[in-house]
Structures are given as C-alpha cells and as structure tokens.
Amino acid sequence: MKVPFVSLDRQFRDLQDELTAAFQRVGASGFYILGEEVERFESEAAAYCGTRFALGVANGSDALFLPLKALGIGPGDEVITCPNSFIASAWVIVAAGARPVFVDAAHDYNLDPARLEAAITPRTRAVMPVHLTGRPAAMDEISAIAARHGLAVIEDAAQAIGARYRGRRTGSLGTAAGFSLHPVKNLGVLGDGGLITTDDPELFGRISLLRNHGLRDRDHCSVWGYNSRLDALQSAFASVKLKHLDAWSDRCRQIASLYRGGLEGVVEVPRDQPHEEAVYHNFIVRSEQRDRLASHLQEKGIGTRVHYPVPIHLQECARELGHREGDFPEVEAQARTILSLPIYPELQDEEVAYVIESVRSFFA
C-alpha cells in the first residue's frame, strides 16, 4: 500500500463539479481582481471565524505582514514569536522592518506562555503566537500578558482555520489573525492565497488600502501600498471548500484519534486539552529514533515529513539575529524527534490502520 503524505488530487476529484462550476462562473464574468467573488468569500470567512471583517490577500505570509504594517510596526520594534514554525512566521517580522524575538515552545509545540514575559522589552510591539499543527496557542495566558504590556496579539493561524479555543474560532482570538490558503492547508485554494480576520474597523480600513496599492479610489493614493489580493478565482474555490471545512476537520480529528488509539505507548502522540479543538493540519509524533522510523515508513510506502527539522533561529538567514544552538532547548529537542504522519480528510481508515501497523512494526 502507498500512503502519500499529501494527496490533493483526491479532494479535487470529490469537488470537481463544484470547482468547475466556480471556474466557469468566474471565467465568464471577466472580473478577476477583487469584486463580488472575493467579497462573498470574505463575508463567509468572517462569519465562519466569528469576526466583523475578513480580507483576502495574496498568500499566508502577506496575511501576517499586512497586519504588522497596518499596526505601524517597523524599524526599531520587536515582535515575539516561536522559532519552530515555517520560515514565513519570522520573515514577515523582518519584512516589516522589525526584529523577531523568539520564545521557546511548550511541550505542545506552541509558544510557552510561561516564558513570554521575560522576552518583552520596551521595544516589543506585538506577540505573534503560532497555532502550530492546527492547535490553538495558550491564548488566555498570552492575551493577559499582552494586555498588561499594551501589546497587539496577531494570531499566526496559517495552519489553524476552524480550530477552537474555549469555543471561539482561531482568527477571533487576537487583534488580527493571518491564515494561509496554500494548497496543502486545511482550507487550500489552487495556488497561493491568504486571509486576514479582525474586529477592528480601523485596522480593516488600513489593510484594505495596503493590499491594493494604497488606493483610496482609482486616482488617489493615500499611502504607498502593496499589491496583495486574493484572486477572484481562488476566492470562488475557497467558497466552495469552506462549506466542507467543518466536515473535513471532524474527519481529521477522527483520524487523529485513530492514530492516538493505535500508537499510544509506542511513540509520543499529541492530545487535546479539554478547552481546545485542534484541526490537525499535522499529526506529529515523537521518537528518539525519528530518522530511522521515517526511513522505515518510507520503505513501507508511507510519506512523512518533519515540521521543521531546522528551527528558524538556526537558519542561515537568521545569522544576523545572533542566536546559537542551545538558545531554545525545547524546540531544538523537538526538531530532532518529531515526525508528521499523513493526515487529510480523504485518508481512508485502511490507510490509517496501515500507517499504525507500520509504525508498530518498526518498534516490534
């Protein structure tokens, strides 16, 4: 049996008719930039996340970058985030002109709130917790500390659309949130795409300007801006998929629970706290024999990945930040032992069983 790590074609097969209809509708309209399709998806996404506003942008990186710019964060400022994320989480801070300040992760891979306060300096402007793997960060603790220090909280929700924290959806838990709609995400379009949510009308207004050249109207530019728009075509695809998202998240949680049942005691498996509902963008297990386990699974035809083998603070691009090995021991230890197993709604029970059996056979 072959179990690919990602299999986007399966979802496309299931949705082919709906996506084709969307393609035909947008194609025939001749309206490909902003407009009705984008606005429709934006209202659906805002309603889904429980926020007043949602804005479609070009990709998940821009979905984090634009809120930082809209908050006026720039040179001389610091923004706190995690070193165990996709490179874009730190990059957007650098792109805004600010300095990323890292805080080690807790055992659940998310920013450790107990270490947050020590990282705050007079230059800190915002905290950007990552809801890694689709599990919400410890938002109550983070928000309380942020409020005490007057910091904005921007959720890096790139992997976490649909997840809930004390009943509320990610995207509605901070000042603003950025989602990625990259094809492999839980809500993925057929190309690059991103989404910003916020309740703040001023922030919404500023981001609306920034994503479209700073244009107040066709002829007046109030601020030099960017070009970062979610294509109308991709918005139409996103609308189609959003209708299925909750069912997909349920299925991912079901797969996670199958994995847990089959692998408990064999490898370390993630679990939900009672107040969180993770959406399992990734299902990460931990083992001291990670590399050998990965090769074993590969021989069995099972695709796995490591999210992420080199923490951001040890990347070549981060040299100027002056970190070294040992700065974030929890994240560094995780990087050596974590392995992501295949998880997507279309994964069949037999495939899950085969993955479980293959992991178990490695340790047998």
Place this chain on the structure above:
Amino acid sequence: MTEPDRTFLPRQYEATSALDINHNYLPQQFADRDLILAKIAEVVARGDFTLGREVDRFEDEFAAIAGTRHAVGVGSGTDALFLSLKALGVDKGDEVITTPYTFFATVGAIVTAGARPVFVDIREDYNIDPARIEAAITPRTKAILPVHWSGKPCDMDTILDVAARHRLPVVEDACHAIQATYKGRSAGSLGTIGCFSMHPLKNLNVWGDGGVATTSNDGIAARLRLLRNHGLLNRDECAVFAYNSRLDTVQAVVARHLLGKLDAITSARIAHAAYYDERLRSIPQVIVPERDPEVRQVFHIYVVRCQARDELQKHLIAHGVDAKVHYPIPMHLQPAAQEFGYCHGDFPVCERVVGEVLSLPVHEFLTSDQQDRVVDLIERFYAGTTR
C-alpha cells in the same frame, strides 16, 4: 473612522458591461475556457500547485519572447518591480529615479524596497525625459526605473548611456510593453532587469494577479528565484529571509494558453491604433500618440491628448464608450507623496499632459465599426463645441 468601504474596485470593473465599447474584453477573450480548464485539471491531478512544471515551461517561453536568458514568474507586476529592486540591493537611504507619470505600483515598489523615488519629468510621448535624468542623479541613486508607458519603449540608448556613465542598473517597467521593441530589441531585454504585469487587463493576461521579471544575468535570476520563494534553498534551509511572491501554477496555465495568441493580440492592437491615428488626425483638437520609427509600440492603452478632455470623456461614456484617464493625478502630487516634498510646478510637462490625456478602447476584439463610432462621437463632440 466610519464603516470603511467594503472593497475599492478599479473603475474598469464597475461599469464596464453597461457600455457597448469598453476596455474589458475578458469574457470574449476566454470564450474557449474549457481548453484552459482541461489543462488546469492536469495540473491538479499532479498536485502541482506551487511553481512546478507549468511555471518552468512558461518561464522558458516568456524568456524567448523577451529575448533574455531568464524569466522568473512572480505574484504580480508590482512584485516584479519590487523584487528586482531588492535583487539589485536597493534598500533604506537609496534613491531610485523614475517618472511621475505612471501607475502607483511603480512608486509603491520603490517605497516598499525602502528607497525614495526621485522623479524626472516626461516628454510629450509620455515617457521619462532622458535628457533630465543626469541632473537627478545623486550619490544615493541606486537604480533608474524607466516606464515604457502605454507600451512604447523609452529612449533606452540615452538612458543606458547615462546609467553606464554612473554605473547604475536599469530596471525597465515593461508592465505595459510585452512584445514592444526598441531598435529591434525586445522590451525586458534592454536594461538589467525587465518587469512585466499579467494583470487581467494587460496584453498578456491571466485570471488574477501575475507578473514576470526578465534578465540575462544568471546571478540576478538566481537571486530573484530565491527572493520570490521565502529565500529557500530547499524545503528546510533558508538562505535569506525573503518574500512569498510566486506566479500561481494555475495562472501559468492560463498564460501559456495565451502565448500562442500573443502575436495576433499585439498585431490587432497595433492595427487598431493605426486606424485611430488615421481617422483622428483630421480632428485639430486631438493629438494622436507620438510615433517613433525605431520602436514597436504595442498599445496596452491608446492615449490621445485632447481639448476639453473631461467633457469629451463624459460625452463618450454617455454614448457607451468606456473612455478612461490613465491617470489624472501624477505621482508627485498624490497624498501619499507628501513626505517627498514635491509641489505643483515641479514637472510641468507631466502636469500639463495629465489634464489632456484620454485612453480610447484599443483591445484586440474591437471592430472597425466600433472604432468608427468612437471617432464619429469625437467629431460630433467638437463640432458641437465649436458651433
């Protein structure tokens, strides 16, 4: 602040289908979208959504058109400009010389790169006046960014000469100028880097945002490829903190579908422009676009200068012709430009021209009947005002 506008729509997307003769011809252009859909289905079956084979092929084909060794697909024309400046090392404290008569993105890209735009007035042909560039160069100047406005290449020999004397790279804003040529050489191959937009209303267009940067410099091309994709050397190693600005694979499919039609699109636009020239020449209140035998103008827009422009525009729109102004307010007088300290009178040619310019529909699906109607309406308008 009150409830903000949901979304600002470029005007071409608001009224367009209410008019008979307009700038938006996309439903016609994509009448054969089933062909594109079939090709997209193949991409989807391969799960090949980010960069990948279709983007590689498109880039090779595009480089052949631009006459460069490399073409790099990016998120938009704006990002093509911005990433080019970053690839050349433009940063805080630097200056980039450009024209005040352009779309906002030209300046937005310079500001985003951290630099300060330094404007130079234009000539009557709407392009930067090369004779004025040298006076604008300072020790902080890092690049010259001429815009091939409307699809007419700038006077590149003079610009390149000034640039060479001061060892400055030249980034061509060729967003309007695919398949345009200057003394036989293609726009996009004339400077250090060329930047193209494939916005839905460009001559080569996709179904959303898309852009291309062209260059024959291997090092710059490699740098651009790094910068557009998070600075990633591979999945797990990041060489430099960088951007996410990729041409969607799906859009590369649309673009490749159109590449085969590009010669026909360009020829049709040139023919329509020639037809307008011919008929409009007899109207004394209208000045047709300046021609230069050494360049091939591809007419992304057909811009005339005319008397009583605002009234004429209203008259044309009232009669179903989507006449537009690209653009009424120069960059140096925009609210966003206040920080640069320019004022009225700084660029007299540009400031005069923006009050006179009018763009007439010139897309490839225009018929000669429609063109005749446009010209008849203009004739009648001036006959009325002179009566």
